[in-house]
Amino acid sequence: MAEHRWLIPSALVADPDGPAPVRRSTRDWVVDGLCVAVAAGFAVILTLNLINDPSNGVPRWWDTPRWLSIADGAAGVVAGLSLWWRRRFLAAVAGYHLVLSLFTLAGAVSILVVILTVGVHRRFAVLAGYLAAIVASNFVFAGLRHENGQTYWETVGWGTAFVIIVALWGMVLRTRRQLIVSWRERAERAESEQRLRVAQAQVLERTRIAREMHDVLAHRISLISLHAGAIEFRPDAPPDEIAGAAAVVRASAHQALQDLRAVIGVLRTGAQSDDVPERPQPTLSALPALVDETRSSGSRVRLAVSAALDEVPATTGLTAYRIVQEGLTNARKHAPGTAVGVAVDGDPGDGLTIEIRNPMPATAPARPIPGTGVGLVGLAERAGLAGGRITHGPADGDFVLTAWLPWTVP
Known part of the structure; x- marks a missing residue:
């Protein structure tokens, strides 16, 4: 999974309910770069059109004062550049865009990006409060710079519709990311439980082996002890009896060693491999x-x-x-x-x-x-x-x- 980490948003690696992490993934670098380029580029192009040719570029705002267009363009470029730090300082960036939304036209793209970011990285209560503030500022914006050919309420309605759609999109992305995080946690928990089951199975198997070793070795070693005691207490026994007892001791010891070697071999490997059959019981x-x-x-x-x-x-x-x-x-x-x-x-x-x-x-x-x-x-x-x-x-x-x-x- 590490080799594909650049494909994963950093918001999925960290807690989705908290602030976005400072460290960006490769995907975050690409997304942030595109957001900055698009937002700042939109502000520059719109401002140049308003200043140089108000009748050709955006005729709906042809009556915007020149000084306001220049100030709006400068503020819009700053807003676009500030998107680069929205993951670390989201509260400050969002506050700046809230003030900018009172009069800006060049910063419209960056405002939508900030609303989307708040929807992805913050709880619904925070998003709802921020969205309410943006909608309230839209009433001021519509009074200052409403579109030509549209009424005040039409401008308010279109602006409100755009921000609500983007906010809902952010909520969908947040829900999807939380779902992916929950799936990952379930997968990790399942792997952990599987490792625990394997460990428990190994303990149970080793316990079974230890029980078998006790039963087998206790039987054979008791035979060895019995015959060794007979040889010790009757050293004057006939040679045939002593030889028979010694033979039983030797055979029992040899068999006990074989059983012990087999058990120790299983314990060293941890478990028997699939291609090695278990000893017949x-x-x-x-x-x-x-x-x-x-x-x-x-x-x-x-x-x-x-x-x-x-x-x-x-x-x-x-x-x-x-x-x-x-x-x-x-x-x-x-x-x-x-x-x-x-x-x-x-x-x-x-x-x-x-x-x-x-x-x-x-x-x-x-x-x-x-x-x-x-x-x-x-x-x-x-x-x-x-x-x-x-x-x-x-x-x-x-x-x-x-x-x-x-x-x-x-």
Whole structure:
């Protein structure tokens, strides 16, 4: 837009309700130059005709005294030149033209330009007051220099008609400019709101990524901690067991690094590009693989599924998968060595129910796996966003985590 700024009137760049700005655009220079040239040229040509050949140039005012024609011409030239400063000193220029309108004929063009400027750059109340003063001065002008062949009231009527038409034209231009300014403000506000929406979307996406990172890494790092603790407390275990635990630690660490690298890559770029597909997210059909991975770490997990896992919607399946994943992670953290029961049941329309149950530990773990302490809070938020709910707490000597998620019928 900057390269076309010379095409925009400076009145559109500034506040249209205030005075015109001092700094002119290229367009303003051209317009002001033309106004000065036309107004001053009209004053000079009219005055020369009145003085040199009153019967040929403007015969309707042939009886104008010579001294008045000369004074009128000089004042008209000054009025035309003063138009160059009408943007900065509009009040002073308008006042000068108001006095000039009592007797001038050579300054008629410059008076019309000033009326137009007042109509564009001032409120209606100011324009109405100035227009009333100009119309009142027209009564004096008609008494001093009315046209030959016309009555006094005809001269007053024609003069009043001209100034009213120009004033209305100025009001139209002012309204148009205010409309353009309002459009520009709306466009800028829309761009600002769009940038805000993009920023909010980025924050939401990064929050989602952080939640996914917590769910994935907490699960894998808890496996690493569990097997590393087993190696630490049983250094005399058979080599095969130590090698198996070390293999699980290595595989879990490698997978955690891959997940972490992928998440950090997305956070660095701010968002995934259109040509790079998003990593596939697990669904509920991957639940048996998750349980098998947990069992391979030595944990005892019983899985009972009464729902058709492949028919669960992808969004609901991902939420259910993360709930089970976090529930198994919490069981390893707070009740290591206990058996964990996972039950999944549900039907389309009735919803999906998930229950994770493990015995309450008799004593706290000697070396508990560190955590953020917000896993269940994150699960409740995730379930709430999906339209479900989560309850958790002791029940009959067990710790029970129950979740319900909607299962909509396609």
